[in-house]
Amino acid sequence: MACSAATSMAALLSSNPKTFLSSKKSLSSQTIPLASSFSGKPVASRLPGSLSSRSSTSKRRSFVVRASELPLVGNTAPDFEAEAVFDQEFIKVKLSEYIGKKYVYTLLLPTGFHLCLPHCDRYEEFQKLNTEVLGVSIDSVFSHLAWVQTDRKSGGLGDLKYPLVSDVTKSISKSYGVLIPDQGIALRGLFIIDKEGVIQHSTINNLAIGRSVDETLRTLQALQYVQENPDEVCPAGWKPGEKSMKPDPKLSKQYFAAI
Numbered sequence: 001m002a003c004s005a006a007t008s009m010a011a012l013l014s015s016n017p018k019t020f021l022s023s024k025k026s027l028s029s030q031t032i033p034l035a036s037s038f039s040g041k042p043v044a045s046r047l048p049g050s051l052s053s054r055s056s057t058s059k060r061r062s063f064v065v066r067a068s069e070l071p072l073v074g075n076t077a078p079d080f081e082a083e084a085v086f087d088q089e090f091i092k093v094k095l096s097e098y099i100g101k102k103y104v105y106t107l108l109l110p111t112g113f114h115l116c117l118p119h120c121d122r123y124e125e126f127q128k129l130n131t132e133v134l135g136v137s138i139d140s141v142f143s144h145l146a147w148v149q150t151d152r153k154s155g156g157l158g159d160l161k162y163p164l165v166s167d168v169t170k171s172i173s174k175s176y177g178v179l180i181p182d183q184g185i186a187l188r189g190l191f192i193i194d195k196e197g198v199i200q201h202s203t204i205n206n207l208a209i210g211r212s213v214d215e216t217l218r219t220l221q222a223l224q225y226v227q228e229n230p231d232e233v234c235p236a237g238w239k240p241g242e243k244s245m246k247p248d249p250k251l252s253k254q255y256f257a258a259i
Contacts, residue, residue: 072191074199075199077197077199078175078176082167084163084164084166088148091163093163096197099196100195103130103192103193103194103223104131104132104133104134105133106190107136107190108137108167108172109186110138110185110186110188119135119162119213120161123161123162125217126217129220131220132162136172136173137166137186138170138184138185139166139168141166143166144166167186170184177189185207188204188206188209189204190202190211192219194223194227218238221239221240231247232244243258
């Protein structure tokens with residue numbers, strides 16, 4: 001069968017190569033330029049055609065991704081506006097209102113959202129990093145209100161220090177890729193959005209797996225460091241005060257020689 005397929009392909013090329021080339025060009029693809037500085041700036045855009053060659057006017061590398069949608073990381077975070085509960089009151093929350101002012105740590109939760117308590121207990125640490133925390137659940141604001149009015153010892157949340165957004169239409173969960181449509185619930189999603197509104201980090205866990213606040217804070221600190229030092233990158237497990245690395249084959253030797 002492999003011989004037959006090869007013969008058919010050869011016949012197609014020999015009989016009408018223009019037709020083959022034309023159909024090949026019609027394949028949709030997405031070219032995602034990568035900033036050579038690793039600065040944490042937006043990296044993705046829709047470009048038709050094949051791999052772009054490096055020109056004298058551009059210092060950006062690119063590779064071809066064939067996918068139905070662009071990845072969320074490196075792209076502008078989907079905006080949303082929805083009702084939320086904060087300080088036991090109903091308020092409106094709009095993601096874009098934070099853009100240009102703060103980083104945003106968006107925590108998407110399934111219906112049982114009691115595992116967001118560790119983030120509440122360490123809210124001040126996010127504040128010190130100029131970061132706002134937004135919890136998002138597919139429950140209604142009335143359900144959220146009942147949870148925050150219930151003491152922790154009784155299984156509730158108590159007073160949260162950040163807004164708890166109601167995604168009762170499930171549109172937020174869908175746009176962030178955490179919705180399980182046939183079950184109508186959301187996976188545990190975590191998204192770090194920079195001040196330009198670009199998603200710089202995301203993790204999605206299955207329903208039974210919680211998240212690490214320590215790792216989230218470390219990742220946030222690493223993101224802010226490389227955005228302030230665009231000619232450097234943070235190696236695995238990097239923490240503030242530790243050595244960073246130059247994204248260069250020669251200059252990176254300084255880092256490896258020091259560890």
